[in-house]
Amino acid sequence: MAPSKKDLCFRDLRNRILQLDLAPGADLDETSFSTHYGLSRTPLREVFQKLAGEGYLSIEPNRGAVVAAMDLYTMRRFFQTAPIIYAAVARLAAEQAIPAQIKALKDAQTHFMSARAASDNAALALWNHRFHEIIGEMATNPYLLPSLRRLLIDHTRMSHIFYRAKTAEDSIRVLRAAQQHDEMIEAFATHNAELAVELTLDHWALSRGEIEKYVWPDPLPETYMQPFSGDSQ
Amino acid sequence: MAPSKKDLCFRDLRNRILQLDLAPGADLDETSFSTHYGLSRTPLREVFQKLAGEGYLSIEPNRGAVVAAMDLYTMRRFFQTAPIIYAAVARLAAEQAIPAQIKALKDAQTHFMSARAASDNAALALWNHRFHEIIGEMATNPYLLPSLRRLLIDHTRMSHIFYRAKTAEDSIRVLRAAQQHDEMIEAFATHNAELAVELTLDHWALSRGEIEKYVWPDPLPETYMQPFSGDSQ
DNA sequence: TGTATACTTCATGTATACAAAATGGGTAGT
DNA sequence: ACTACCCATTTTGTATACATGAAGTATACA
Structure with a gap:
């Protein structure tokens, strides 16, 4: 074994x-x-x-x-597809969820929280991945699962970048994500499909915001720009 | 090569x-x-x-x-998932379609028609499969494609059963499917996403009807029932 | 100097021999 | 008659040697 x-x-x-x-x-x-x-x-x-x-x-x-490559073209498709599949899977998961799976979800969430406490960002990303993979398993839909798995691969690879929480603001976002996980577990446990979908889309919006924040950061303060301005070259 | x-x-x-x-x-x-x-x-x-x-x-x-197994449980998921994915893929395909792909689609349709003319049911099912696979490729969405492919595997395996058109009614259904293919090609070629989705759902309804017809056939005429009635056993 | 081509080298692809695990059948014991 | 266990057979898993194909290099020629 x-x-x-x-x-x-x-x-x-x-x-x-x-x-x-x-x-x-x-x-x-x-x-x-x-x-x-x-x-x-x-x-x-x-x-x-x-x-x-x-x-x-x-x-x-x-x-x-x-x-597997992660080019701009692929990322465009990612943002286009993820919410559809995540929502569809969440609905099915809420309908199908059995106690053993809810427990597995809670375990993953516990590990996720431990990793957060330890500031172990690699573990954080991996347990987040596992958390969402379990939701996929809960849906027990052999047709959607491969799509979900592929989305999660790229989602995790992207989130890995910004889960290295540096600023206090980053840290708050991770906490918010953790809270959403707890709310989602509750929705699944009570078979509340509508709520599960809504929370999933909220969760997606947060994550999407984080990624966008990373790709299009706030402009640097004026003073930082000084060394690069001027007429050298 | x-x-x-x-x-x-x-x-x-x-x-x-x-x-x-x-x-x-x-x-x-x-x-x-x-x-x-x-x-x-x-x-x-x-x-x-x-x-x-x-x-x-x-x-x-x-x-x-x-x-891969095809049990009742899987089939339930199939009917639940297919229209969602088919519609999503059709929309993207209509938006993305390039001339070379439209040509590939027309070629597949030509082969489909030849198979129909020759009553080659194996080839009919396979070219139908290829036709829909090309639509998947047109969508160029690496996340949805694996789901679509899995749906098509089971769809083709099911349709194989009833593509052995026996009755005149079956034959008319295949003709109708072929006409829908032509209409779909036109919608893709003109990038008419709404129409493509609508036609795709019609096509799905036809196919679904065929499968249901096979699974729940019309009851046998009364006279056929005679030999099985009575008190033997 | 630039280009084409043969050769060397290295990585991937295939065949085969051997190891380990599962299946099936038979026998002994209850 | 039923069950448990062991052994024989079959099938899958792994290692290694060899074959094939790609990439880069050196050399010859324009």
Whole structure:
């Protein structure tokens, strides 16, 4: 029942991709990774195939595996698609939720809070990921789940950037997200589908705002601009 | 540039699954399939992994690959999810469509019509599948595409049953579907998103009706019931 | 100097041999 | 007759050797 070396390899690679430790577009050498994880190339290639199947990697014939790209084009689609799928999944999850899943959700939330307390931003992003993955599992919809999983991959990779809360304002946003998680758990537990959808969209709006804040930050104060102005060059 | 043995194997297995030649739940022996396709087990296993990644198979560790199941539970989800995804994809496809894709769509439709003329029901189902897959590609949304692909797998597997048009009524339905395809092509070509969505939902309604007709057929005439009535047993 | 081409090198793809796990059948015990 | 357990057989999993194909480098030629 202990997880095999192959499973460990799979999970580690997945986490490293989610944490941007393996950057989008990075190409993965079979030989070096196989020696690193103590596997031969055959099972390692199978791990790559599985990761590719879930959208973490893409494999080009005769050219090996590369971490799934995150270009501007993809991000446009992300913002367009995420709220639709998140809302649809939330509705189903609220309708379907069983006690064991609510418990799993609470556990994930506990870990999320611990990571927040410890300012462990990598764990924070990963437990947030897990939290939303469980919601996907609650929906028990084999057609929507692969879409949700792909959205979560990119969502986590983006959020990883701003979960390194630096300012007090960032820290408040994370707290707000945590509160929303608790409210969502309650909505799922009481099978309140309408509320679950509403909270999910609120949660999305917060996260989207964080990302936008990162991409289009407030302009720097005038004084900071001084060194770059002038007529050098 | 010629397709490799591995590609041929992949495509053949995919088609066989879509045509129910490989039944849902059937388990696939690695050795026999590898000899059948003239591959060794290593590349065959990679084909299996890829098929599993796209939802055609599921692989259980130490227990091999089985064709994706189609139970009642899954079908319920299918009817629940298909119209949402189909509509969303149709909208995006209409917005995004480029001439080359419209041409690909017309080609698929030509093949569809040929299959209809030849009463080649296997080809009919497969070209219908391809037609809708192209629409998915037109949407160029990497998040929705995996959901759409999974829906199409099961949709094609179901439709395969009733594309063996027996009655004149069946034949008229197929003709109607073909007409809808033409109307949809026009809507995509003119970037008419609203119309594309409307036509897509009509198309879905027709298909859904066909499936329901198959699952809940008209009751047999009274006279047919006679042999089964009575007090035997 | 620029370009084309052959060669070297390295990474990916495939086959095969071996290891480990699961299945099925038979036997012993209750 | 039923159940539990062990062994034989089959099937899946892993390692390694070899084949194939891509990328980069050096050399010859224009």
